[in-house]
Structure formats: C-alpha cells, structure tokens
Amino acid sequence: MLTLVVDCMGSDAGSSVTVQGILDFLKINNECNIIAVGKKEELTLLEGNPKIEIVDARDVAPMTISPLEVMRARESSLYKAVNIMRERKCDGVISAGSTGGFLSCATIKLKMIEGISRAALVSPFPTKDGTPTAILDIGASNENTADQLVQFARMGRLYCQHVFDIKEPKVYLLSNGLEDEKGSPEVKEAHRLLKESNFPGFKGNVEARDALDGHCDVIVTGGFTGNVFLKSSEGMAKMMSSMIKKAFKRNIFSKIGYLLSHKGFDDMKEKMDYHSYGGAILLGVNGVVVKAHGSANAYSFKCALNVAYRMAKNDIVSLLKKGE
C-alpha cells in the first residue's frame, strides 16, 4: 500500500480544493493512504476516513517564501509535509504552495539521486493534436550545464515512458535553429553528447515555434529558458483568449455567433486546459515530489495526486537510480 503526504494549505483557493481533491482521489484509488497536513479545523471533512491520517500544522508558508526561510518555517504545512515524507519514508509528497519554497525544501530534505547533479521540473504541455509533450526543466534551475541537460533527457525519457505510456519517446533539444551547430554553448555541447552516445530516441533540435505541434514527446531545455518558454506560451494563450472573448462580445450579431459556434471553442478550451495535467514533477530527488498549480481546483488537485500515485507505483525513483 502506498502512502502520499499532502500539504493541504498551499493552494490559492485554500484548503477546500485540496480536501475535495483528496476525497475525489480516494474514490477512484483504493490502494493508497493519505497523510493530510494542515490546520486540523479546516480538515474536518477528512476525519474518520480509515485511509486518511491528519497531521496538524498551524502555519501556512507564504508564496514568496525564500529557500532559507522555508527551512526555518518548521510549523508550516509545507515543511511538515516534506519532513514526514522523509522521516516516515512515504511514497510521495504533493503541494500547491510556493514553488521555490517547496522545491528547495524537498531538494534539501530528500537529497539528490546519486549521479544527478540538478533536479528538473517537468510538466506536460497540451499540443495541437491533443497528445502531450513533456518539457523539462521549466524552472528548477537558473542555469544548466550540458551534462545536466543530458541528465534531463534521461529523466524526461523515463517520465514519458511511465506517465504517458510511450515506449520509445522522441527526445528533442530546444534550440534557436534545427541544425546541429545551432544553440547556446551548453545546448550545442549537449547536442554533441546526446548524438555521440546514440541516446535512445534523440531526434535533434526543435525550435520553440514547433515545440507544441505534437511531434515531440520530450523537450529538453535549461531551467531559465524553459521557464521563459512556459510563460511566453501561457502569456500568448491568455492574450488570445481575451481577444476571442472581446471579439464575441462586440455586438448582438457576434453574441449570436458565439451561441452558434461555442461548442468548438469549448473543445478548444478543454484541449488547452492545464488542470487535467495536475501539475509539475520534480525529477532527480529521492522521492516523488509533485507541485500542483497554485490556482489548482479540486479536479486539478486530484489529477496531481494521481500523477504522484502513478510515479510512485512505477517506482520512478528506483528507475532513475538505476539509470535505466
């Protein structure tokens, strides 16, 4: 039986979404126990469930908490959840709280897997044809070496095999051109290393404009660039969505136009909806660490628990240790 530790307090919307997420998750998963960490008076809906243990934590780590501060915030639900994960050797920890705080705390407490020098945050992105693409690192680091990029390729491949069930993932490097010699110095060097080692499934470079057209299973990038990629895609999607809304609200004709055509736009919205992906996973540390979106709803938080469960069940940490 697996056990997942949940920081119930980090989400923007408060504990109601995490509590509901846990209850929904347990409805479809019998083979899992939950340790719910947070203000116990907010977790009463979880009481009495034999699969749930409640651990009281009086503080909530703020979203802007620094790596140093988080290690001192010992009464926060975030710190406590990670600490329980380590001390009781649980199978995974999930939080919708501060990304920086959660990642530093998890990295310091759980330590890196031997042979991996930098953890990477990986997230699936929706693509044009509906199949997801895993991109890493999307923001755990501020700079990465070529060797770290090669490690990311390895971790991304395993993630893709065990989360997307793709046997032979196609792996690409994010660059500013398709040719082998294009890229920042680290990207060029990583390209050489991946090519010379015949890295399984390595297909070369991909440009950011083609990254989401569905032909890549894994896209490897440094944390700084990956973060810019994530946020510029998000920004453009947000900008165009607000333009679409405005276009339909223009006058009475366009409003009727919306009524006639909204089904296609609903489909589009669903395809672009990141909630179903449940959040990002920190790969490379000794344990399954899942960062749910700060703006997660109950459905999204349930999906984050599902991702953690799946990663733990497939024992991805052992696979990474073996370097498979």
Added chain:
Amino acid sequence: MLTLVVDCMGSDAGSSVTVQGILDFLKINNECNIIAVGKKEELTLLEGNPKIEIVDARDVAPMTISPLEVMRARESSLYKAVNIMRERKCDGVISAGSTGGFLSCATIKLKMIEGISRAALVSPFPTKDGTPTAILDIGASNENTADQLVQFARMGRLYCQHVFDIKEPKVYLLSNGLEDEKGSPEVKEAHRLLKESNFPGFKGNVEARDALDGHCDVIVTGGFTGNVFLKSSEGMAKMMSSMIKKAFKRNIFSKIGYLLSHKGFDDMKEKMDYHSYGGAILLGVNGVVVKAHGSANAYSFKCALNVAYRMAKNDIVSLLKKGE
C-alpha cells in the same frame, strides 16, 4: 537626400513583393533614393524612375547560407547590397533574405560601433492593448554577458525613442521572476548594473507571461532566450489560430456563427499582424540594417523600408556612437 540599398531577391515570394514594396514606399517618400540590387530582368518595373538605381546581381543567397559561405557569395544580391552600403556610404540596407547570412555579412562589412561588443536584433511585438513592445536581442547572439545586456538596454531605449516616439521608455529585463535576485547569472548581474547606474526608465524584471500585456516599452534579453520567446509566442499564436479556424468549421451552425462574428476576429488578426512592423533591425553596427520577414508581402516590405528610412533620418547610428 537619403539613399537606401535594397536586396530585391531574398524574399520567399521572390522579387515581385520587394519591387512592389519599393514602388509603394517611394509614393509616400519623396526624399529618398533607392539602389535596387537583383536580377535586372526581374526589376524592369523599377526602370526609368529617377529615384531608383538598378544594380545587377546574378545570384540569390540561399536561406540556409552559413556566415562563412555568405562572405564568398560575392555575386549574390545580399552580399552586393551590403557591400554597396559600405563602399558608397549609403544610409541603410534592407533584405528579406537569410537572417544568419545577412547579419554576419552586415556585421563583418560594416563593423561594430565602438563600445558595443555585440549587435542585437530588435523587433516590435504586438501587445494586448495595441501598443508595441520592443524586444532585443531576438536572435543575433547565442549567448550574452551582463555588459552586453546593459548595452542592449541602451540601444533598445534609443530605438524606442526614435521609432515609437516614446520620450521616456519603460525598460525591463526578461527573467523567471519579478524579484531583483531572480534570473540567470547574467540577468541578475545586468539587473544590478542597471539598478546601480540608475539607468533611465529601468523598471526591473518582467516575466514572459506579462511581457505582451502592454506595460513594457523595451524588454531586454539574451539572444538565445529572446529567440525562444519570439518563437514560442509565435508557435502558440499559430496553434490557437488553427484551433479557432477548426472551431468555426465544425458544422453549419458554427459557420453561420463565423459570418456573424468575423469582424471581431478580423480586428484580432489585424492587431496580431506582424507585417505592419516591417521586420527586425540589427542595432550596434555602423549603419542601418533592417531584416524584413522572409515571408514579407509588398505592404510589409514597404514598412521595412519605412523603418530603415526613419532610423536613418534620425541618425540612430550617431546617437548610439555618442552613447546617448
């Protein structure tokens, strides 16, 4: 009287768009001469115009030409145009040909302005509220130092003052967080340098997701990251546009819906249309160098000529030399 040199052959659509672009440009600008370089049999429409000199060039540099190859392609319209610009001390050179080839040829032939160690490619981006944002470097370099980022801030500020007519541009650094200490090592250092020198209009970091919401006049970034920003924004815009088309083509109702609401979507298309921006400018070399889009149409090419004209008239190169 200013003189602009035009490579008439580089565009994807051939010389017809560049020729038409030149004719349209001259209709609105009397105070400019054009040296048109290309296969003379394709430039017959330009013959007999007292403002136009035609220079025959038999070769067309391919889009994939390398920096080394371009310097040997002496019969290409691209090389010839840059060479004429230098030898006859013209006021600007415009090409819709190979970005890499054009930039290397221009940098080598025209040389860098003293005090500037790296040229930057700058382009305006459409934003949510319609005002443009200038982003640089979007791809001239593969890596940049903190000092180079500071130079980009200086060049971007001047560009914004003289192309957008904004007296006190708001200048931001592209980073992975708003806080001063966020970013890659170079970005953090550039932040410190800009802040400590009280760089005029420097407002701190901006995240990629907010870059196009209209509050930034200039966004400074390294060439590799800038290129990822440009192309991921482009990619997401392309993906959503194709989804919008699909949503409207879904069935007979959605098609009627389109007829009722298309005006708002036409506006949106116009706002997002990069053609009116005319292309990217290479700042930092001794001369006005404008790279028109490879997929430029006649209108877009005319706009590129306009941008070059404006930059030359404002003598941006002297301003950059003075370090104003």
